[in-house]
Amino acid sequence: MAWSLPRLSRRTFLKTTGYGTAGLGLLSPLPSLVNQALATDEEVKEEVSYSICNFCSSLCNIRVTTHTQGGDKRIVKLDGNPHSTLNRGKICARGQAGLRQTYDSDRIKTPLIRVEGSRRGEYKFRQATWEEAWDYIAKRQAAAGIKPWEWTMVGGWTSCVFYMNWAVPFAMANQVPNIVASPMQHCVTTGHLGTDLVTGNFNIHDEVLPDFDHAKYILLVGNNASIGAVSTCRMVRFAQGRKNGAKIVALDPRCSETAAKADEWIQLRPGTDLAFMLALMRTLMQEGLYDADFLRRHTNMPFLLARDEQGEWRQVTDDQGRPLVVEEDSTRLRTLNKFSNLNHKDVEGNTFSPGLRVPDDFQMEGRPVRTVFQAQLEELEPYTADWAAEITGIPVATIARIAREFGTTRPAIVDPGWHGARFGNVMMLRRVQAMVQALTGGLDAVGGWMNSGELHHKAHQMFQAMDRGYEMGAPLANLAGMAFAKMVIGAVSQGENFSHGHPGWSWAWSAQEKAAGRFNVALPVMTDTGLRESVEGKLQFQGEPYLTRAFIINAANPVRHYYPDSYWKETLSHPNVELVVMVEVLPSDTTPYADVILPNTTYLERNEPTLYGNGVNHDLALTTRYAAIDPLYDTEETADILLKLTGIISGNRDGFLDWVEKLTGLKAAPVRAAHAELQKTQQKGAFAAACRQVSFAQTAARLGTTPEAIDAVLRDKGIYAEEGKDQILAHWGMPRQMPVPTDSGRVEFYSPMLRGLRDAGHSAPNFSVLATWIAPEYHEGQPATAPLAADEFYFSYGKTPTVSHGSTNSNNPVLAGINHFKRDIYQGVWIHPERAAKLLIRDGDAIRLINTRSGQETGGKAHVTRLVQRDTLFIYSAFGVENPALSRTQGEGTATNKLIPYQVEPVVAGFRSQEFTIKVAKA
């Protein structure tokens, strides 16, 4: 192998020989370089301001350095904010390169209107003024008579995290029941709902930050970008954990950046992690390797269950629905409070110790009764290490050893990864992971999973309100965990919430399919399921067609991010669609399908309309963005855009402000006043500025200080610290000090929420109330262990350290430079040398990839490497941009959306984006 290297270089040498006389061309006239003034230190004014990174949901705190000379103020450097305990003064490559988004020559610099006579998809736009753009939208809306429910909002994670407080009120004020949010189907609901069903959180992204610093054992399951590639706040802690000597084990079909830092990289067949985790859970429970006291006190493990006539597990309760348990080592029944974090006090306030087991012959009303613990253990019985070994391809001894190591080392962390939407079983996998974590007692504990300061704060307020029986108000600001998720589901799934009576089309579609006895999704929260049918006129609601005819897409790129690419291309270019409005900073693969593109200011050019919490930080703190420079182009703020659009769509601008107040607590009256005042002096962003003013004032009032004082601290440090993590844990630790935000307040092994869904007719194993096995279905109707053909592979993908999602920042010149430097690794299709050799594929060869399930076909370049499991292909999911307007990245790599078909699982319509196989051939 080594010998080939000099030979390669010989080629480079001979190539330069070939260029012959080119060398002499370098005798080019000495350019006028020497005379041009160079930037000397004397003339440069350096300033520092603080902001928040905008490239992933890790929300790192950043410090922005600008230089001003000759009247030109430029952002010259971004750094991690050294005052931040979240990212500890560090940021990743994307964060570092972020300033080049603002200076990207390909940016959208003015409003753009699609050229008359062109078709969506052609990317023919003309520059326009804002007046023209608003006018265009108003005319189309009026001419087509678009009804409120015929609008759909599409948002990406940035619109979700930063502008939820405006986007949701916008929807309500305009009576739009349809929101598609791109993180939901990929990671937030699919992946996290599983975890959240157990721990009550909703959205691991910004609620849980494992305390890697202090862990002694870290088991990583299918995660990479969520730690090492990179979520900075996690990676800095992970690195310390490693330096402190934690043992690290990574399960991944390929050696990811994170797996490369593990003591053991364990290769497995994609989609079989659940088998591994079930075997591990079985070992822990059977061999007593769990924190029994924690389970007894804070989880529903001691709750009693019995099977009903259909053989379904149901909780045994008293007549008020309160859970029953038995006292430890006896059969004495005790009744517990419905909602509490403590099991060792019964409803009468007597202290006791609940039992994890009842005797085998224990019965109630003639039916055998078990504890959740026993029922779960029974369910796990078949899932031995041998069983898991066959499914996963991991040696049985390894599975058994790791299970024991994990069970006997404390504190231990199992880290679940975020991007869950790969297999129908991922939600269950995440549930099992959360259960395993709970078995160790490592929730809100040193060296375990730890909730963010912000979640603690919200949950505390929420529980206080529940306790004292007052109405919370401002649910967007104050609801924590599952309560928040349920509020969202409640809002959009029910037509009653809207004057026109229409629920979101995804809910209407599920109902229609259910009525027809076909596959349907139980909780299609902010997903795209049914969108196509609604656009095409195949969805009926109350006997009328429920059409989708207009879109507002803000900071999202569904053509690239959803599967397959044709789904959104065809949907957006359907003749029924009258109007597509996009809010963007750069051309994406979706922008060609817009009618109007409204340019947004980039994150470094804007003051945000509010104060934010400090992301997933264990410490409680406030932060926000300060504009480092004035906007370079004719751009506008999101909040102002939404206000203006409200005026156009429904005219209900006042209602918008009222909804903002109702949902977020930001008072409408002072906002209105400040807006009127600010409009006199500023053309753009006046509404955002008004909201910011009021937000500062209200926060100051809450904290007993002045807005100026908050502003001064934030300008000085970028962070306004409220409370440290030790104090938070001591007062608000969940579940030790305070309930977790589940239905019962306990950590839930048995899921009442899934019980509810089963009762509503969802019977697939995905809805199982206890942890169970769900096989991946690589081929329709065949077992997971069915052998592969000689040219057939499983499929896997993951994020590149240097790109966000499949996003426009692959066009960032600095990141593009790095991506090109590592072209073979980042843009190639990873294939194992043993398999490649049999197909006569060599490194760098052009190959064809064919999805055996859907027939989709695309191409790529082979990257032959032993760093991928023998039977699996891997690609980084960041490449494959089609729009030539992204000049540095277009045409590179293999796009996931050309290979992945439309396949969703039944709980939340999470994608099953790896549940197929791929055939490979030399191109």
Added chain:
Amino acid sequence: MDVNTMTYASQDLWTWWLAVYLYTGGLGAATLSVTFLTDMYLKPHRNLVLWGAGAGVVLLSLGSMMLFGHLLHHLAAIHVLNPLVFILKPDAWIAWGTQFIIWMMVWGVLYALPYARETPLLRRLPLVGKVLDWGLVVKISGAVQRFRKFVGWLAVVNGVGVAVYTGLLLQSFPAVALWANPGVPLLFTVSAFSTALAFLLLIMYTVIKDAADEKIRVLYERIDLVLISAELVILFSFFFYLKRGSESAMRSWELLFTDFGWLIGFIGFGLIVPFFLELKGVVKGWTSHVPIITASVLVLMGGYLLRHYFMYAGVYAYPW
């Protein structure tokens, strides 16, 4: 660190054009030195000196232009042209080389000046003719005549310096086993003089064609034969030095001794064939000039190939 993490790579920064620089530098300088020495100690020879000085100046200018052309920042070259560079950077061979080249050219032109003034062809040239008659030039020419040997030796010393320098330059790159050894200056110096003799033989057989030069030609042939033998011996030792050397050396060996251009082009046609052609000439004589002319052309070609292959076969062993 660990062996299996090593990466072996050749460079692509100094390529064919640097080989040209090294080649023309060695060839021009050695040619000038040989002709001046011949002129001073064997037989005054106007034509030879003019050819030697001319070749020295032209070839070195050509080579230097190669280097200059590839500089990233041409204006800054002023810093090496400054004679004080010796004091500033006495450890940098390019500093020495540049000064050798400049002063060799200066002393070379001066040494040739009296001859040039006697050459009708040059006098008839438009501008040159005029310059040769300038008062100052006439005065300098007189002075040179008075200190002929002194000036000659200055030129020769600088010339030899240039020839040796081309090897020392490569020797100063420590990471590459092929280069960083004392065999390189030796090899390059021998090769420079061998090519210079070949060049002069070629000139004497094709341009100067003076029967009275027979003794010189025979001497040149004999010396060249010795130099070629020496070169073969040096290469022989390189063969073993590289073959059983460090990883870098072994990979250079791989590159060189599996390459037909090197084996047949350089060693075969650039050394062995001319060796036998010249050997026969020296031992038995040839009836025609063609074999010696052929040998000379081959040696000249071989001289370039040597440097070309040396540049590309330098292997860096990187520990990653």
Added chain:
Amino acid sequence: MTHYAMVIDLNTCVGCNACMAACALENQSPVWDEHKWRTYVHDKEIGVGSDVHRRFFPRLCNHCDNPPCMSVCPTGATYKKANGIVMVNPDWCMGCGACALACPYHARIPITYGDVAQGREFYGSDYRRSSPSMDKCSFCDHRVEKGLKPACVETCVGSSRQFGNLDDPNDPVTRMVASGVARPLMPHIGTRPNVFYIDDLKWRG
């Protein structure tokens, strides 16, 4: 006295390339040329057979105490500061490339006229370079002088890169070097490097 040095712990370098991006922007590198980085992180597959590892190997100038790049430099553009940092003065450098050939660590990159012209456009009014030259890592001398850490060290999300002063016996970097856990690359060449690496294979045993 100060004698700057860097220790890179391969055990926590996660191959994120943040250092590359940070360095490029701090030092206005020609990012449009994928081969011109003052620091770069190799992503290597190592090990035999199925015993395979993925190693990330950050690279930069080693600021050698016996720098061959300096001795070969004919213009004096390459020099060593009293604090141990090997610098290139772009005004003096004519870009002959000898230093690049002399460097055993592939640490030098050519900045051409074209790069300078593009740099002016790319970095705008803040562009600090006025002429082409050979370029390389400066240990962020301009930051270090102000008491800051080098840009790559500052942002290293794995805390893999650490910067210190070998003349300070209590500096953690000095201790790691003195103990022998952190070792230089190819010391036999005689360059006396000031960048040291902590091996990641040992860890796995």
